[in-house]
Amino acid sequence: MELQRARAEQQSLVEQLEGSNEELQAANEEMVAANEELQATNEELQSVNEELFTVNAENARRIGELEVLRADLDHLLAATDVGALVVDNQLIIRRFTPSVGEFLPVLERDVGRPLAHLANSLGGSEFLAEVAEVIATGADRERSIDSVHGPVLVRIIPYRMREMPGALITFVDVSTVKRNFEFARRVLDVLPAHVAFIDQYGTITMVNAGWEQFARENGGTIESLGPGTNYFTACRLDPDADRVVAGMQAVLNGDVPSFTHVYPCNAPEGTERWFVLRATSAGNDGAVVVHFDITAQKQAERMLLGLATHDPLTGVLNRRGIETELDVAMRRGRRVGRSACALMLDCDDFKKVNDRVGHAGGDAVLRTVARRIAATLRAGDVLARIGGDEFLVLLPEATPEAAHIAAERVRLSVASEPVAVSHEDISLTVSVAMVPLDENVHTLEHLLDRSRGALRTSKEQGKNRVTDGARRRCHASVRSSPTCWSTTGSAPPPNRS
Secondary structure, three states: HHHHHHHHHHHHHHHHHHHHHHHHHHHHHHHHHHHHHHHHHHHHHHHHHHHHHHHHHHHHHHHHHHHHHHHHHHHHHHHHHOEEEEEEEEOOOEEHHHHHHHHOOOOOHHHHEHHHHHHHHOOOHHHHHHHHHHHHHHEEEEEEEEOOOOOEEEEEEEEEEEEEEEEEEEEEEEEHHHHHHHHHHHHHHHHEEEEEEEEEEEEEEOOHHHHHHHHHHHHHHHHHHHOEEHHHHHHHHOOOOOHHHHHHHHHHOOOOOOEEEEEEEOOOOOOOOOEEEEEOOOHHHEEEEEEEEHHHHHHHHHHHHHHHHHHOOOOOHHHHHOOOOOOOOHHHHHHOOOOOOEEEEEEHHHHHHHHHHHHOOOHHHHHHHHHHHHHHOOOOOEEEEEEOEEEEEEOOOHHHHHHHHHHHHHHHOOOOOOOOOOOOOEOOOEEHHHHHHOOOOOHHHHHHHHHHHHHHHHHHOOOOEEHHHHHHHHHHHHHHOOOOOOOOOOOOOOOOO
């Protein structure tokens, strides 16, 4: 009798070892498939990284071009010859630049002499009175005079010399300024960005050709978005208008050197577009506002994020993505005081599917399974593939009863009809475990550990059924069977001691 019992135990052990060997073989095949998927994902990530690098390099190149052009413009303005003459509060000439000789008959020996002896060239006594008024009031004055070279802009600015009040008188050939302005305008017009200059009050003073073209192409006009209009008023259309206006006002006030804001601005036909606004201080003249199109960069970033949180085979969330959603669902459930549940699904006998149609065919079946599961879910439910042929569904604000109904709906949908693969019809079912997201679930691993016991019971009870993981836990102390629903949706089997 003992020998027979030993033989029976030995036979049972052999069968268990054979079962373990088959499970290890299946796990090995799943790991091979997972490695292949990981390699494909890595290749896609590398491709996206290359695209993102190209986009960033192009943006850097454009910004570099703008900085070079701006530096060239600064050098050009610094090299412009401007005549300047300094007088004290007695209107005595103290010094002057050589370029003044182009506008006035002044010599070195004139230093220390009254400005009056040059007054006839500048407008006589009226000009002398204007200089005296500037020194007395501290307010700038401007006037135009005619010289042998043409019209000249004369500007009188308050100036102090060793605590002595005086005035700085500058002479600018208007024709030269006009040429410089036209050159700067041509430089701005060739830039790919949309550029505008605003004064201290936010009024647009000048825009480039790119700004005008963008306004016309997006239903605006140069009259409503061009010089003379207030930029802050246009900003009110942005949902972050208060932040944008505050940031740009800080630039104009000199509190910060620049301000940056990223915002969406879809095309009139609905095409998604993204831009970055960069406002840079121009000193007392206001600020330079530049808008860059960064749509390509945003799309590349979104694609990279999607690859990091989504399963490349089925398009649903992966482990990383579902972890975030699980945390959100649990925190929301605790906040609103409503229950939430999760469903873990495992395809029955999926190894046979791979053996029959190959891994490519198996992938096609998994994609169909994912679509069928998703078609049964509510708008707020979340689906993820957590590995191999396993899926996880989060059901926020769902009672256990509602979760059972959802689980049955999923199970029936998957088994509703065969999947056509490689001229073959593959019939497939799933075993489902339902677990409530109670205080015992803290992480994804906790959830999976609780689900796999119930899932194993579904398999042992004949597959293609739903097991209530919560009732399985509650009745474990009295050694009762877990609560299961069969393929026909019948009542759970009776307890067996």
